[in-house]
Amino acid sequence: PLCFSLSDGEQEEAWLTEAGLARLFDDSLEEDSAVFLSTLTRTQAAAVERRVTSLQQTLRRRNRQHVPDVRDIFRPPEKVRNKTETELNVEVSFSEQALSYRENHQRLKATISNSSSDDKLPNFKLLRDKTGQTRIGDLSPLDMKKVHRLVLVEMTALFDTAGVDLKAHKAVKVKTKETGLFGVPLATLLDQDQRRYPGTKVPLILQRLISHIEDEGLDTEGLLRIPGAATRVKSLCQELESSFYDGLFPWQQLKQHDAASLLKLFIRELPHPLLTVEYLSAFIAVNKLPTKKQQLQALNLLVLLLPEASRDTLKALVEFFQRVIDHQTKNKMTLNNVSVVMAPNIFMFKGFRSKVTEQQEFSMATSTANIVRLLIRYQNLLWTIPKFILMQVRNQNMESQRKQNKERAVRKLLKKITTDKQPDKAVPEGFIRVQAPQFTKVSMAVQLTEELQAADVLTRFLSQDSSVSVKREELCLYEIGGNIKERCLDGETYMKDLLQLNPTAEWVIKAVQR
Missing domain, CATH: 1.10.555.10 (Rho GTPase activation protein)
Structure with a gap:
């Protein structure tokens, strides 16, 4: 055979390792799991707890070392707002929505027909998000690594909530x-x-x-x-x-x-x-x-x-x-x-x-x-990254920065003093500075309005720099820094809303590298 089931304990260890949580059963590892765990929802936390508990039982049977308890690190549950059936709510964790569905349909036995005709499939649509949709390929590899870990926990939590046992191979x-x-x-x-x-x-x-x-x-x-x-x-x-x-x-x-x-x-x-x-x-x-x-x-x-x-x-x-x-x-x-x-x-x-x-x-x-x-x-x-996963990545980045900032408080203060002395490129209130280091027009100030979208910023830039030889569709406005490493913005992103979500980001126009 090309695959075989993992034995007791192996399955949990493999899962925790892929989720970047190997430290929960191996104290010798350096990676700190606290930041990751602090951003999980209750269903995601339950999925982790279930695997840790199962591993604890297996290790006890084998008289191996104790696995630390992870329950104290988790946040209290969040409220789930129900949307209509054909609207896909990507702001709340899918497993949280599934839990809410399960609680509301305890007596309902849903039957699945695998051969229903084409027109029976609902016309699902994503709720429009003013801070922009994120497609696979829009994020930096560093943030994608965080996405992978969170998605693994969320996927497992979703199946757990529905009572479906996944056999790993x-x-x-x-x-x-x-x-x-x-x-x-x-x-x-x-x-x-x-x-x-x-x-x-x-x-x-x-x-x-x-x-x-x-x-x-x-x-x-x-x-x-x-x-x-x-x-x-x-x-x-x-x-x-x-x-x-x-x-x-x-x-x-x-x-x-x-x-x-x-x-x-x-x-x-x-x-x-x-x-x-x-x-x-x-x-x-x-x-x-x-x-x-x-x-x-x-x-x-x-x-x-x-x-x-x-x-x-x-x-x-x-x-x-x-x-x-x-x-x-x-x-x-x-x-x-x-x-x-x-x-x-x-x-x-x-x-x-x-x-x-x-x-x-x-x-x-x-x-x-x-x-x-x-x-x-x-x-x-x-092929899109749900907003709740992206928000968890942003929260993780903020948590990591908070930890680093405590350690670098003095250096940060010194840096602030030196940067305060350089007001020459100050951006007026209600504007953002957009940089384009790859092109002749290296930077421009853009006034924010309620309706200003990422696509408008690109249009304005191209109308002011006629030397750009790259096709419009090959250019992207990137959100860089703050609570994200790097993100290529969807043209329909409302800049004012995104700025509120990530006030310290920089805005850079460059050719898309995919």
């Missing part, structure tokens, strides 16, 4: 190819591609197959459903292996159904599942959550937990699936059809497939099709 080393296209680990393949094209985020072979299918037209009936001839697909696969990178593969002769079969083969042949061994069972367990809203919230958290290579590749796939669905009047591929066809390829990875019967495969395809439907239908919501 760890990957077992499997013999994999180190070169080639099919059956190569995603990370190896991307290394190979990045040597040719730095910055590649999605395997070139997958990008090329997708663009070929789209160039030849998405109207082909049964696209993704009707397979190409098996022997022909096998020989095309070998031909691609030998001539793809040389540019000698005869793309013009590749039929649509064959290209779609190669695309499915590529995903299926990955030695480790696209959704990773660690999180595959959690993705499948999403079906057990009682409401579509909770399923969507869990998927949002799971997408954030995926390693970058898996996340970017999954995004490219679900965007492609949506473009196929957009042509359903001609190709007859609805959201349901695409999901049912693609689920086995995404969830049944190489090595696992050979161990299940056709009947098991069919039953698994039916249940996992619901997950694929949600991934496609709500992709615009899933």
Whole structure:
């Protein structure tokens, strides 16, 4: 097998380590968990406590060292404001909302239908946030590390609250190819591609197959459903292996159904599942959550937990699936059809497939099709960082600074005295100073109004500096410092509201690096 369950104690230790809380069972580590723990909600705190208590019991049985109690560090619970069913409230922790739902629906047994038609999926929308939406890729790696830890705790708390037990698995080393296209680990393949094209985020072979299918037209009936001839697909696969990178593969002769079969083969042949061994069972367990809203919230958290290579590749796939669905009047591929066809390829990875019967495969395809439907239908919501997680990151940064400031009080005082002597670039009341060190116009003062958005700041800057050769869509206004390391702002961010949230931030225009 490619994965096996972790034993008692191992599971808790692995989870606490991934959440950056290893200090709770290993005093020799230096990382301080207090700042992280102080920002958790009651459901997140309960998830940590549950794992620590379970580990304590296991260690007691093994007569190992005592695990410190973490309950005293947590904050009192916060109030949950209920929103309407189709509005996604991202200001309050999902697990807190789930707790509120559970308390209100104690007697209600929600039934989940995995085969409801496309129009039954609610039209969920994010509540507009004046301080801007944060998409994956908008934050610095340092803050993303904090996001990962918080999301892991929140995801676990959400499943805990719904009474769903997540079994953790760890990957077992499997013999994999180190070169080639099919059956190569995603990370190896991307290394190979990045040597040719730095910055590649999605395997070139997958990008090329997708663009070929789209160039030849998405109207082909049964696209993704009707397979190409098996022997022909096998020989095309070998031909691609030998001539793809040389540019000698005869793309013009590749039929649509064959290209779609190669695309499915590529995903299926990955030695480790696209959704990773660690999180595959959690993705499948999403079906057990009682409401579509909770399923969507869990998927949002799971997408954030995926390693970058898996996340970017999954995004490219679900965007492609949506473009196929957009042509359903001609190709007859609805959201349901695409999901049912693609689920086995995404969830049944190489090595696992050979161990299940056709009947098991069919039953698994039916249940996992619901997950694929949600991934496609709500992709615009899933690749965003919920505001409550971002607020916890801001709080952590503030807590860390507070600790550092106590230690540096004298130095800070000295620094204040020296900075007070330099009023030359003082910004008048009601203005912000926007810096653009990469460009000719290095800085400008912008007057704040209730309606001023990040996009307006960029427009004003571009109208005043005609020497900028970078395309507008490649520029971003960044929020830097204060309670965030660095954040690329969504164009609809209201600057006055954000300034209230982060009064000591600096505002910098620069080219987006993604």
